[in-house]
Amino acid sequence: MPERSIFAEIVIPVPVDGVFTYEIPISMVERARVGQSVIVPFGEKKLYTGIIASLTETPPEGFKIKSILDISDDRPTITAKQLELWQWTATYYMCPIGDVYKAAVPVGLRPDSQSKVLPVREKEPSADQLGSDESAVFAVLTRDEEATIEQLAKITKLKNIIAVVKRLVDKDFALITEELRDVPRQRLQKVVRLSERITDADMLNRMLALLTRSKKQHDTLNWIAGFLGSSAFNGKSVQMKIVIEKVPTTPSVIKSLIEKGFLVEDSEDTTRLQPENSLQSKSELNPYQQQALDEIHRHFETKQTVLLHGITGSGKTEIYIHLIDETLKTGRRVLYLLPEIALTTQIVQRLKRHFGGKVGVYHSKYSSSERAALWKNQLYGDEPYQIVLGVRSSIFLPMDNLGLVIVDEEHENSYKQFDPAPRYNARDLAVVLAMQHKAKVLLGSATPSLESYFNAKQGRYGLVELTHRHGAAVLPEIEIVDTKLERRKKLMKQCFSQTLLSSIDNALSKDEQVILFQNRRGYSPFLECTECGYVPKCKHCDVSLTYHKGIERLVCHYCGYSVAAVTTCDHCHQSTMRLAGFGTERIEDELKQIFPQANIARLDTDTTRTKHGGENIIRDFQERRINILIGTQMVSKGLDFGHVNIVGILNADNMLSFPDFRAYERSFQLMAQVSGRAGRKDKTGKVIIQTSNPENSIIRQVVANDYQAMYDTQMAERTQFFYPPVCRFIYITLKHRDRQTVEDGARELFGLVSKVGGITPLGPTTPAINRIQNLYLMNITIKLSKADTMQSKLGLQQAIDFFLQLPKYKNVMIMANVDPM
Secondary structure, three states: OOOOOEEEEEEOOOOOOOOEEEEEOHHHHHHOOOOOEEEEEEOOOEEEEEEEEEEEOOOOOOOOOOEOOEEOOOOOOOOHHHHHHHHHHHHHOOOOHHHHHHHHOOHHHOOOOOOEEEEOOOOOOOOOOOOHHHHHHHHHHHHHOOEEHHHHHHHHOOOOHHHHHHHHHHOOOEEEEOOHHHOOOOOEEEEEEEOOOOOOHHHHHHHHHOOOOOHHHHHHHHHHHHHHHHHHHHOOOEEHHHHHHHOOOOHHHHHHHHHOOOEEEEEEEHHHOOOHHHOOOOOOOOHHHHHHHHHHHHHHOOOOEEEEEEOOOOOHHHHHHHHHHHHHHOOOEEEEEOOOHHHHHHHHHHHHHHHHHHEEEEOOOOOHHHHHHHHHHHHHOOOOOOEEEEOHHHHHOOOOOEEEEEEEOOOOHHHEOOOOOOOOEHHHHHHHHHHHHOOEEEEEEOOOOHHHHHHHHOOOOEEEEEOOOOOOOOOOEEEEEEHHHHHHOOOOEOOEOHHHHHHHHHHHHOOOEEEEEOOOOOOEOEEEEOOOOOOOEOOOOOOEOEEEOOOOEEEOOOOOOEEEOOOOOOOOOOOOEEEEOOOHHHHHHHHHHHOOOOOEEEEOOOOOOOOOHHHHHHHHHHOOOOOEEEEOHHHHOOOOOOOEEEEEEOOHHHHHOOOOOOHHHHHHHHHHHHHOOOOOOOOOOEEEEEEOOOOOHHHHHHHOOOHHHHHHHHHHHHHHHOOOOOOEEEEEEEEEOOHHHHHHHHHHHHHHHOOOOOEEEEEEEOOOOOEEOOEEEEEEEEEEOHHHHHHHHHHHHHHHHHHHHOHHHOOOEEEEEEOOO
16 A cells, blocks of 8 residues: 555636645545546535546645545546546636536536435335445435435534435435436336247237237237337337327227237336337438538548538538448547537437437436436446537537537527636537547538638638528528518507518418517516606616516516516506517417417427426427417527428517627528528428618628628628637626726726737726626626737736735626637
């Protein structure tokens, strides 16, 4: 056993710069490895799960060193490549590496004092399954239903409480959660398989002969056997809902077969259920798709990253499938990134039809336990997924032998994390990740971000253009409605033009579907007194409260504060409060009155809060149980529906007038993407854009589907004013409870950063919403030349560190947002 002390640099999930040094007890030295999880004390009473970043025999000087309490697992929690990506992310995005750790690793793998623990009620341990410490903790959990790790430590007096809890979790007797709502609902489906007595085809035929008088039972058993093929005699199963749908049959018929002993019913996790013989082969590419695929291959010979610019409905996903298949045949894995959880449903269905159980899914609607299980499976499971499909946090998953990263809808700002830190962009991190693995990156979009298209035009990325829609589909007809003129003629009904209502009515009469886009959720953006102009505001934020009719409350969309809806003005006490503006909830309400026979649904943050909320709405729309779908920008993100003939953009002006230099680029992207949902099969769809400014250049470019014109005009402005992508931006936001302190601090910091070479500071400015959660805000914008970004950011960070050491400003919070979107 080693006699010399060993010290570890530990990453702890706290927002403090740097790593922390701990001594490794002699008894643990031989087990210690970089990447392992360890339990460490932090501060007076807190316990955290840290990650060993490095080991050294040289102790730090000048302070007392604490010892780690336990090594959670002899196997590492992260790989060397992941640690390298964390360090790069922390440096580039100007945040502590502890913030990266907290964002990257599911809470089930990094429990701390405040983590909640719940017992697994379905399992009762036998006497020999738990040690004495584990039994003590389990007894508390079963008695109290739940407890934090800190509470368990106080009750049981165990110093190694986190290690004990993790052992219970590993044995499936407990769950670690961030919140009570995080308790995982097992994703189990009812399945059926042939009974064990049906051992071969001859026995199957004898069983079928016994069912000649019951045709439905005969046909059901015969279909199941045919669907499963030779695997039917080896215990393979099929989901009961698939049997009911495909035969078709009924649950009572299946129940009879079970009672007669022909079938066995069970429940299984459906992630790997699809039998290999049910997989579909790749579709043959059309000439345009094949040409695009060939060009991608040519670019990959010399470039790591390729941008596929394909118009909506051009069949980009089928090209992705071909590239995935090629990558898997080389023995390498694929990471497929999507901007929105709602998109995963359709894409998972398509990928599983081709690749079956090789596909895994990872996103925040899954519980922490489910995410932790996938993480461990990818790291050291017997059958890691060959394809992982997920949203931005998937970029931090352990992906050994990565060969290809696909970033679908790469222009989406959902790839950018805003709060909390790290404020990373998963699209850009995908390029860094691929460089580590010597993998390739394919960025795909019908409306690429100016940054990516600029990189392609500069030769940093390969560029492939796909300009034809797939099959017989053609681009939709786009009609502009001048709402100013319509109102003057009194042809507007609420927020609907006569043109739009007539088109909706016509589509419904033909059993076609409609999508309406309004980028504002809630019933009404605000209430206003018609007598004195009073508007109810949030008491914590400088913003009006949004009215939500479903819950009859006024809600702040920034901090969550809410009050009961009011009909009487708080200022003049008159009953003169009126609704102002339209949100998705109000549009739904109005349309139900205009088209009472139609089935209408919403797709927005309010209707997709539950784990399967968005998935259910999309499935119902896809299966035509919904006639009209109203949504925020969620409806613009790559969804593919074959029977949508009308798309309505209710208010283009809101997007175009947003005070941001990217407003025109984003407006083009949103309108073009929403328009692309119409007419995706053999019918020509129609898009109706309502605006008070029909001559706006962006609207004209959307009508012409002229991305190149939008890019050229926007780049001319960005170049003239030295804006991204010609340079880089960093937004520095200062926060403090006292307005004067934050204003003085902003001026002081502006003076400090003005002395840093290679940067141009702008400001300080007061943001449009200058108070959020009782904190006043001030902004400084930093322009950096792309040539010396890292050196300039180092100087900027030093200026911020110096500022925070000034006594007057030690309590000012500073947020750095690198490459904001």
